[in-house]
Amino acid sequence: MWKIKQIFDGDYGCEELQPGQKPKVSVTLVDDAGNEKIVSAEDDWLLENGLDVGSEWPIL
Template sequence: MWKIKQIAEADFGCEERMPGEKLKCLVILEDKSGNVRYLEVEDEWLTEQGLDEGSEWKD
């Protein structure tokens, strides 16, 4: 089981989002052993799922 350690706005660098492209977030996950994973997901999806920092992330 993974836990959401941090949620940050995804970095688009010099490029901006394309018209109609949804805002994405970088989600940092950590498991009980201290392993870390990085995922980029749509902010809207996180909200719909009720996920926030500290929430459990199921595979």
């Protein structure tokens, strides 16, 4: 099981989004053994699914 350890919004407005593209964040996940991985996800998707630091990651 993977859980969200950290959510990092690296978008500082330096790069413009393409039409239809949504802002993304980097999500650091950690499993029960302490392994970490970083994935990219749309910020809106996280909000729509009620995901925040400490939440179980639904997909991999």
